[in-house]
Amino acid sequence: MKPRIKKDLAEQLAPKIIDMARARSMLAGDPLREEAFAKELGVSRSPIRRGFGLLAELGLATKEHNRGYFLTRDARSIDVRSLPLDVDPFEDFYLRVVDDVVAGDIRSPFFEAELLRKYEVPRGQLIKVLNRLGHEAMIERKPGQGWVINSFLHDAEAHIQSYRFRMAIEPAAVLEPTYRVDKVAFAKARHLQQQMLDGDIFKISRSEIFQIGSQLHELIVRCSGNPFFLESIRRQNQLRRFMAYRSNVDRPRLISQCEEHIQLLDLIESGHREEAAAFLRKHLDVVSRLKTVGFDTALGDEHENAAVG
Numbered sequence: 001m002k003p004r005i006k007k008d009l010a011e012q013l014a015p016k017i018i019d020m021a022r023a024r025s026m027l028a029g030d031p032l033r034e035e036a037f038a039k040e041l042g043v044s045r046s047p048i049r050r051g052f053g054l055l056a057e058l059g060l061a062t063k064e065h066n067r068g069y070f071l072t073r074d075a076r077s078i079d080v081r082s083l084p085l086d087v088d089p090f091e092d093f094y095l096r097v098v099d100d101v102v103a104g105d106i107r108s109p110f111f112e113a114e115l116l117r118k119y120e121v122p123r124g125q126l127i128k129v130l131n132r133l134g135h136e137a138m139i140e141r142k143p144g145q146g147w148v149i150n151s152f153l154h155d156a157e158a159h160i161q162s163y164r165f166r167m168a169i170e171p172a173a174v175l176e177p178t179y180r181v182d183k184v185a186f187a188k189a190r191h192l193q194q195q196m197l198d199g200d201i202f203k204i205s206r207s208e209i210f211q212i213g214s215q216l217h218e219l220i221v222r223c224s225g226n227p228f229f230l231e232s233i234r235r236q237n238q239l240r241r242f243m244a245y246r247s248n249v250d251r252p253r254l255i256s257q258c259e260e261h262i263q264l265l266d267l268i269e270s271g272h273r274e275e276a277a278a279f280l281r282k283h284l285d286v287v288s289r290l291k292t293v294g295f296d297t298a299l300g301d302e303h304e305n306a307a308v309g
Contacts, residue, residue, distance in 0.1 A: 013051035021075035042132025163288030178225035
């Protein structure tokens, strides 16, 4: 039974690895880093390694001695649905729990036993999802038993302040004297935004949409060469992930954001960094207003539901 359990876990993780690679617009020959994938998916490196091995069996990756695994095809060309895998709906269950936490259907503090009754899933699967949410700072394990939910999720003022912070940090990063454009990474990001405009906005998952947007903003800040700016924006992305999941349901609105992302990349790469910084600040201001309206509406629905209940 032991090898079968390992195989099942690898089958669960393999599609998620491809989803992450697609979100990062990884190309044939790009390395698959165990640590990065393990951190994002909330598991140890060992099952990630087995997932890489399964992708190698399917011809989607190759293992090089003392170097690790590398993609054999552009990630965007891989259709996860066509893979011959008996996949457990790990991501679907994860997003279901996220929706319930954000909507207030799961109250803080909560205990694993009540979620096991609520969802009727194996305890191992629930623990994996809870550990992933803990790693993403959505929830935190209590010293004794149970979990508490990050108060940021239901705090409209904190959400506004997060965007105000980004409006200060990200444009400042663009104006750093050490700023150097990563042309290869910019080209990948631009191509990915165009693919979104060409129809991917309506095809990919909410988590992948968030990854694509957050990684673009991290790229812009990373090119500043200032690690303090980069660490700050990564922390903000971690906190706002779940508010983004809520707002990303309105996919047509994301079209203008993708168009602005491409315009922003063009401004920076052409050397117009002062103009780019002003454009970025306005972009974040507009997005924050749109998402805050969605946030307030959702909170209103939560309060109404609570009153009815």
